[in-house]
Amino acid sequence: MYELVTGPLAWLAFGIFFIGLLYRLVWYIRGLNWQMDRVTYSKNVAYGIRGALRSIFFWLVPFGTHGWRFYPGFTILVFVFHICLLATPVFLMGHNVLLLERFGFSLPTLTEGMADIMTLAVIVAAIFIILRRIALPEVRIITKPYDFLVLAIAVAPFLTGFLAYHQVGNYDFWIVVHVLCGEIMLVAIPFTKLSHFLLFFLSRAQLGMDFGIKRGGMKNKGMAW
Amino acid sequence: MPEGILCNKQVVDTKEKLNALLADKSGKQYYAEMKALDIDSKALWATLEKTCKSRLRTWLEICAHCGMCADSCFFYLANDKDPKQVPSYKIQSTLGEMVKRKGEVDNDFMHMVMDTAWSKCSCCNRCATYCPFGIDMGVMFGYVRGLCFSQGFVPWELKIGSGMHRIYNAQMDITTEDWVDTCEWMAEEYEEDWPGLEIPVDKENADIIYTVNAREPKHYPEDLAEAAILFHLAGENWTVPSQGWEETSLAMFAGDWGACKIQVESVYAAMDRLKPKRMVVTECGHAYRATVLEGPYWAGLKSGKTPIESFHYVEWVAEALRTGKLKIDPAKRIKEPVTYQDSCNYVRNAGLGDCAREIMSYIAEDFREMRPCKEHNFCCGGGGGLNGIGLYRQARNIGLTVKRDQILATGAKLVVAPCHNCWDAIRDLEEVYKIGIRWSFLKPLLLSMVEVPEHLKPKDE
Numbered sequence A: 001m002y003e004l005v006t007g008p009l010a011w012l013a014f015g016i017f018f019i020g021l022l023y024r025l026v027w028y029i030r031g032l033n034w035q036m037d038r039v040t041y042s043k044n045v046a047y048g049i050r051g052a053l054r055s056i057f058f059w060l061v062p063f064g065t066h067g068w069r070f071y072p073g074f075t076i077l078v079f080v081f082h083i084c085l086l087a088t089p090v091f092l093m094g095h096n097v098l099l100l101e102r103f104g105f106s107l108p109t110l111t112e113g114m115a116d117i118m119t120l121a122v123i124v125a126a127i128f129i130i131l132r133r134i135a136l137p138e139v140r141i142i143t144k145p146y147d148f149l150v151l152a153i154a155v156a157p158f159l160t161g162f163l164a165y166h167q168v169g170n171y172d173f174w175i176v177v178h179v180l181c182g183e184i185m186l187v188a189i190p191f192t193k194l195s196h197f198l199l200f201f202l203s204r205a206q207l208g209m210d211f212g213i214k215r216g217g218m219k220n221k222g223m224a225w
Numbered sequence B: 001m002p003e004g005i006l007c008n009k010q011v012v013d014t015k016e017k018l019n020a021l022l023a024d025k026s027g028k029q030y031y032a033e034m035k036a037l038d039i040d041s042k043a044l045w046a047t048l049e050k051t052c053k054s055r056l057r058t059w060l061e062i063c064a065h066c067g068m069c070a071d072s073c074f075f076y077l078a079n080d081k082d083p084k085q086v087p088s089y090k091i092q093s094t095l096g097e098m099v100k101r102k103g104e105v106d107n108d109f110m111h112m113v114m115d116t117a118w119s120k121c122s123c124c125n126r127c128a129t130y131c132p133f134g135i136d137m138g139v140m141f142g143y144v145r146g147l148c149f150s151q152g153f154v155p156w157e158l159k160i161g162s163g164m165h166r167i168y169n170a171q172m173d174i175t176t177e178d179w180v181d182t183c184e185w186m187a188e189e190y191e192e193d194w195p196g197l198e199i200p201v202d203k204e205n206a207d208i209i210y211t212v213n214a215r216e217p218k219h220y221p222e223d224l225a226e227a228a229i230l231f232h233l234a235g236e237n238w239t240v241p242s243q244g245w246e247e248t249s250l251a252m253f254a255g256d257w258g259a260c261k262i263q264v265e266s267v268y269a270a271m272d273r274l275k276p277k278r279m280v281v282t283e284c285g286h287a288y289r290a291t292v293l294e295g296p297y298w299a300g301l302k303s304g305k306t307p308i309e310s311f312h313y314v315e316w317v318a319e320a321l322r323t324g325k326l327k328i329d330p331a332k333r334i335k336e337p338v339t340y341q342d343s344c345n346y347v348r349n350a351g352l353g354d355c356a357r358e359i360m361s362y363i364a365e366d367f368r369e370m371r372p373c374k375e376h377n378f379c380c381g382g383g384g385g386l387n388g389i390g391l392y393r394q395a396r397n398i399g400l401t402v403k404r405d406q407i408l409a410t411g412a413k414l415v416v417a418p419c420h421n422c423w424d425a426i427r428d429l430e431e432v433y434k435i436g437i438r439w440s441f442l443k444p445l446l447l448s449m450v451e452v453p454e455h456l457k458p459k460d461e
């Protein structure tokens, strides 16, 4: 079983993940239309690039925008959640052992304690995100079961990885479940709102170009995000 | 397929149709007919497939449902944080549903969409600047309005307005003769006080072509005279076109993209005909948005720019003060506390906030910013055509409370509002809530404090 999920299934999952994202990239860019979107993507290019970069950059900085500053608590939650969510699997000891075995190279790795803290941080942040969804009327009204499902897909590898690593119950069982959960998440990214993994950058770049080219970027110092 | 006599999917392009609509007081019959209007689901879905492409689909799909846009919307704040006013909810329940149902929607649904698109969103684009993914409900509701228009679901006043643009190339029934007469009348009326004053019509190769909002010739012709006097004092070589003088676009508010194109092309034609160096647009926000920012796209100009460079009035005033073309008498500057209404259309969506600050630094001694301000200002409450829609008057009045409280917090009793829509909204705000404020365009304020060069003074003084 372990061989199956870490062998062919892993290849399949990564394949779908990469090809899916590539498809979304091409689909997004081909669907842009200067006249319908009312942004001259291929004219005034320097302004467009500047607008796009500013729009992405400020939103990647914690408290870098009016929006992030308006909701400080939630901002901390989102950044902790995302930084740990992205960094943990990439720099995880267990993952890098596999990398070394299979591909002959590995990345710097996190210490055991750090990995545990970051894993728990993802889980705790997710719990608060769920509570917030239920508690705040303005979030509740736009929350659907789908949102919980997506959050569960994102958090499941962390929960199961943690259980496996700490040998809570049957290791062989949990590690297989973990790898499956990781693969489900990879496959879900291109097909659910998790596609914001890529589309965050494209969407922000698009609006940045809109502001950078048409909505004032050619006449001022750039949008004060 | 039942279509009303007044309320239908056709555009208004003849005087007969227009007059029939105008004769229907407050759109009574029009709205009654709307209740029976059929939806052409096939056409709706075809349009969605053709025009709701990656940008809009992505916005609908990746919305994290996080609610960070909630507090950005003044309608949400003004309605006691009603969750139904959360921007994400408003778009998901309208455009989102339409796409999900592949256009198979009924009359009740379309009524709900129309109410949402016009009475719960002024297309101020503020939420776009608070969403981590940059999801812009202003843009999306602009798009939804187009869908509604194509199905005949559009507020009565805006159906009329877009028809006016198609027939008169103006938002009101002003003919070329009416316009030229008004220019001559105003020049004569004020010539005595301002020797040499003229309003040159159709002068070729001028430095500035000046274009206006139809309300000015129709209801406030003095505004035109004031503009002329200020150009005169500044020594500008300027002109107005006999045709293509109207900058506004109720067609944009209505979602009648065909009429939008017709309207802006009339202005661009005047540019081509008279070959001025640049255009200056009167103190109107949506007019600048329509003709200068969006217009080139409607007209298919690949540069994304108007045929000649275009400036909002605040840009011209800032420049005139900076270069000394207009000089302010220091003794006559505004002494009392004064605040400034940043128009969404030329500040958030056109980046001209600094011009406004520069102007205020010349004319006011106690300038007080609203909070928030500049790019992050709240809509006055009357934008996106809402001021003019009788059906939604109540919703508009509730929306005004956010601006009311912002103004009150500044302590200023005078509000500078260089945008026709904002100006109207603030006037109505005072009428409804009586908070004891005054409001003004820039032109009369400037005229009250500008230094008149010796050679331009009336001889008998």
Ligand code: HEM
Residues within 6 Å of the ligand: A006, A010, A013, A085, A088, A089, A092, A093, A094, A095, A098, A112, A115, A116, A119, A157, A158, A159, A161, A162, A164, A165, A175, A178, A179, A181, A182, A183, A185, A186
């Ligand atoms: C094909 C995909 C994956 C494979 C083959 C895999 C494999 C493993 C292995 C072998 C371990 C180590 C268990 C141990 O050391 O005993 C592990 C742990 C872990 N994995 Fe994965 N994994 C995959 C995907 C993911 C993904 C997508 C995530 C998160 C987004 C993730 C997060 C974790 C975490 C958080 C731990 C435990 C860390 C700790 O508590 O110290 N894994 N994984």
Ligand code: HEM
Residues within 6 Å of the ligand: A078, A082, A085, A086, A129, A147, A150, A151, A154, A185, A194, A196, A197, A198, A200, B064, B065, B066, B068, B132, B133
């Ligand atoms: C570079 C990559 C990424 C960026 C820039 C990014 C950015 C964002 C942003 C801006 C939000 C909205 C925050 C909010 O809820 O207000 C968000 C939400 C979310 N992201 Fe990401 N994200 C990235 C990758 C990922 C990945 C890889 C996953 C999981 C697999 C993920 C899972 C989530 C989830 C579940 C939410 C929703 C939180 C909620 O329910 O409120 N993100 N992300």
Ligand code: SF4
Residues within 6 Å of the ligand: B072, B073, B074, B075, B087, B090, B120, B121, B122, B123, B124, B125, B126, B127, B128, B137, B138, B139, B141, B379
């Ligand atoms: S564009 Fe303005 S009015 Fe419309 S939803 Fe966004 S913030 Fe509200």
Ligand code: SF4
Residues within 6 Å of the ligand: A142, B062, B063, B064, B065, B066, B067, B068, B069, B070, B087, B088, B130, B131, B132, B133, B134, B135
């Ligand atoms: S802020 Fe953006 S992502 Fe969050 S709910 Fe609003 S529109 Fe959706």
Ligand code: SF4
Residues within 6 Å of the ligand: B122, B123, B124, B285, B286, B342, B343, B344, B345, B346, B378, B379, B380, B381, B382, B383, B384, B419, B420, B421, B422, B425
């Ligand atoms: S009327 Fe003024 S404040 Fe209101 S939406 Fe238009 S430009 Fe913005």
